[in-house]
Structures are given as structure tokens and as C-alpha cells.
Amino acid sequence: MPILTGKARLAGVVGWPVAHSRSPRLHGFWLERYAIDGAYVPLAVRAEDFERATRGLLAAGFAGVNVTLPHKERAFALCDEVAPAAWQAGAVNTLVFRAGRILGSNTDGVGFLAHLRAEGVDPLAGPALVIGAGGAARAIASALLTEGGRVAVTARRDAAAGALAAALPGLGVVPWAARNHALADHALVVNTTNAGMSGNPPLALDLAGASAALIVADIVYVPLETPLLSAARARGLRVIGGLGMLLHQAVAGFAAWFGVTPEVDAALYRFVADDLLAPPCA
Ligand SMILES: NC(=O)c1ccc[n+]([C@@H]2O[C@H](COP(=O)([O-])OP(=O)(O)OC[C@H]3O[C@@H](n4cnc5c(N)ncnc54)[C@H](OP(=O)(O)O)[C@@H]3O)[C@@H](O)[C@H]2O)c1
The missing domain is CATH 3.40.50.720 (NAD(P)-binding Rossmann-like Domain)
Incomplete structure (x- = not known):
């Protein structure tokens, strides 16, 4: 991971559990590839803490987060603005924090x-x-x-x-x-x-x-x-x-949070696939 400065942009994935998520690896690959001053971290948040934790991330200056189980419907309710794709999907998986507001979309x-x-x-x-x-x-x-x-x-x-x-x-x-x-x-x-x-x-x-x-x-x-x-x-x-699909659905969030539209290519596929093929840690 590149050394972070005080201006680093921050994003992550909010879920419970979250340890199985491949999103930190995927976004980490892009952060390194594009030498971005930023980090994408796993955020283990229980269902009952979701709203408080997400508003805390907004207040702490995060650029946004991905939302995974069990929070997708709760995230919908928290949004100040919901993109048409998320309305139609009935769920939100990507939150962008902008000027104190929470914008929700669904990239699946x-x-x-x-x-x-x-x-x-x-x-x-x-x-x-x-x-x-x-x-x-x-x-x-x-x-x-x-x-x-x-x-x-x-x-x-x-x-x-x-x-x-x-x-x-x-x-x-x-x-x-x-x-x-x-x-x-x-x-x-x-x-x-x-x-x-x-x-x-x-x-x-x-x-x-x-x-x-x-x-x-x-x-x-x-x-x-x-x-x-x-x-x-x-x-x-x-x-x-x-x-x-997992790789491509991540593009829009990364672009919104870190300001670079990342490429999905064979090297990224191999990097994430290798992790799926690796034996689970003891
Ligand atoms: N590649 C990606 O980026 C990506 C993105 C999102 C999800 N996924 C994967 O997609 C799958 C579904 O996710 P979801 O969020 O849509 O889950 P979900 O909301 O729980 O829906 C699961 C659906 O699968 C049905 N189902 C479960 N077992 C079945 C079986 N043996 N035979 C026939 N139907 C069965 C369920 O039917 P009942 O209602 O009758 O149980 C329900 O319709 C998961 O495996 C998830 O990991 C992949």
C-alpha cells in the first residue's frame, strides 16, 4: 500500500461479517496501480450500528463506502438521494458522501x-x-x-x-x-x-x-x-x-471516491481469482 498523506481519500466496505469480502483486495489493487493517496478498508459493522457507523464515516471525511449484507436495505433508507438504478433494484450497494449528503446507487x-x-x-x-x-x-x-x-x-x-x-x-x-x-x-x-x-x-x-x-x-x-x-x-x-461482474460493479464506486476510472483487465482478474483459489487461512 502506498504511504498515506494527511490528504488521503478513504473508502471501504461495510458489512457483517466482512472478513470474506474481496473488495479490499480489489480496490487495493487499483489504488496501488494508479498510485493513489488513499485506502479502502473492511468495516465490520453490526446491523444495529449501521446508521450510527455510516454517519460517523461521513463525519470523519470518508469519500464513501460499499454496503454488503445485511445492510443493503438499511442503506437505502439512509440515503439523501438514490440513483434510478438503485430504485429499480430496490437496494443500494454503493454510497458516495458528497458535501455532507449520502448518495446511493446500485452497481450490480x-x-x-x-x-x-x-x-x-x-x-x-x-x-x-x-x-x-x-x-x-x-x-x-x-x-x-x-x-x-x-x-x-x-x-x-x-x-x-x-x-x-x-x-x-x-x-x-x-x-x-x-x-x-x-x-x-x-x-x-x-x-x-x-x-x-x-x-x-x-x-x-x-x-x-x-x-x-x-x-x-x-x-x-x-x-x-x-x-x-x-x-x-x-x-x-x-x-x-x-x-x-464483481470487478466491473466496483468501477463506479472507485471512480467516485478516488477520481480515477479504473480498468478491469486480466491482471486484476488473476489477482482476485488467486485469492479465491488460495486455501482458507487457519
Ligand atoms: N458476481 C457478483 O458480483 C455478485 C453480485 C451479487 C450477488 N452475487 C451472488 O448471487 C447470489 C445471489 O445473491 P442475492 O443477493 O440475489 O441473494 P438473495 O437475495 O438471497 O436471493 C437468492 C435467490 O436464490 C434463490 N435460491 C437459493 N437457493 C436456490 C436453489 N438451490 N435453487 C433455486 N433457487 C435458489 C432464492 O430463492 P428463495 O427465495 O426461494 O430462497 C432467491 O431467489 C449469491 O451467490 C451472491 O454471492 C454475485
Whole structure:
């Protein structure tokens, strides 16, 4: 880390727990690359302390913070101003402190789209099927809809998919029982569930009926190659892993806090991926 001066800009990630977060490593890479007089630190804050702690960071001159579980909804309520993407996503993951005010945004959806484009995939080329109806599903579906994409959602609880569609005008619903069959009609499918994450069962999705042009994306990045991606690769389908979204969603926050729009490249990917592949510390 560069030596800090008294003018160093400060940011961090607020969560509970926060020790698993890769954001300090990711932002630390950029701070070093661009020789910025600044720091990005993990901030372990319990749910009940969130408001007090965040207002304290604002008062202490922080430039802003990322917000992760369990604070995303609480952060929304704290904002003086909320960006349209965060309204649509129903959650805030990035806070920028400016002139004593708290500005909230959600960078997950744009991060997902930016990652696809960086991989040479046009997310609007054809209909997309979002699997899952949680926070990430909402952020991704709303980002696709905002750009004029055709999007449907499917979730193991059909009622959850219906509720998401009710919140996002234009979002279609595929019944869970019809998800495998529906793959034939989609150009892109994205897993936004926890299924396939280390320690969880794989996503229950049969790719047998997919068209050869289907692009299979997973936003889970632990492991880097989920069982869904392996199954898609085995069928010769194009796959998109989840780590790139994490890297791209961080760009806007870094730019707002530190004044440099950072590049997502192979060196950054390897730096963060190496940490995911490393055995856990004792
Ligand atoms: N790559 C990135 O940058 C990035 C960003 C955000 C999130 N993520 C990852 O995305 C995943 C979801 O995050 P989130 O914040 O959206 O979580 P969330 O709000 O808790 O939503 C999880 C969704 O997954 C569904 N689900 C869980 N297990 C399932 C299974 N075995 N089969 C089918 N559906 C299942 C849940 O259904 P129920 O409601 O029925 O439980 C819910 O719809 C996490 O793994 C997270 O790490 C990655």
C-alpha cells in the first residue's frame, strides 16, 4: 500500500461479517496501480450500528463506502438521494458522501452488463432468462429492461418470480416447471441464485434443450467455474463466469471516491481469482 498523506481519500466496505469480502483486495489493487493517496478498508459493522457507523464515516471525511449484507436495505433508507438504478433494484450497494449528503446507487446490474460487453457478448442480442428472484436478480433484470432488453424471470417459488415481475414492468415470468423447456427460446440465461456456490447443491437446470447459441452466465464466483458453467461448457455453449461482474460493479464506486476510472483487465482478474483459489487461512 502506498504511504498515506494527511490528504488521503478513504473508502471501504461495510458489512457483517466482512472478513470474506474481496473488495479490499480489489480496490487495493487499483489504488496501488494508479498510485493513489488513499485506502479502502473492511468495516465490520453490526446491523444495529449501521446508521450510527455510516454517519460517523461521513463525519470523519470518508469519500464513501460499499454496503454488503445485511445492510443493503438499511442503506437505502439512509440515503439523501438514490440513483434510478438503485430504485429499480430496490437496494443500494454503493454510497458516495458528497458535501455532507449520502448518495446511493446500485452497481450490480451495470456491472453484469459491462462484464458481458467486455467479453464481447451483446446482452440485448436476444431474450434473456434470469434464474432466481432475489436482490441480484432484480438488479440484473432491471438493468436489462432499462436498456430495452427482453427479459423473463423464473424462480423455484413461482410467487417470488411473480412478485418481481409485478415490481418491474415489462418483466416476463417463466414457471419454474417450464424453465428447462424455455431455454430453447432464450439467447442468454443467467443464474442469480445461491445454487452452485461452494457448499450448496448445483442449480437444477437441464441444458439438453438449449440452442447451440445459448450463452450461459453465472454470477456465483465461488467456485470460479460452477457446475452449471461446467455443464454448459461440456455442451459447447459459451459461458460467462461471475467474477467479472464483481470487478466491473466496483468501477463506479472507485471512480467516485478516488477520481480515477479504473480498468478491469486480466491482471486484476488473476489477482482476485488467486485469492479465491488460495486455501482458507487457519
Ligand atoms: N458476481 C457478483 O458480483 C455478485 C453480485 C451479487 C450477488 N452475487 C451472488 O448471487 C447470489 C445471489 O445473491 P442475492 O443477493 O440475489 O441473494 P438473495 O437475495 O438471497 O436471493 C437468492 C435467490 O436464490 C434463490 N435460491 C437459493 N437457493 C436456490 C436453489 N438451490 N435453487 C433455486 N433457487 C435458489 C432464492 O430463492 P428463495 O427465495 O426461494 O430462497 C432467491 O431467489 C449469491 O451467490 C451472491 O454471492 C454475485
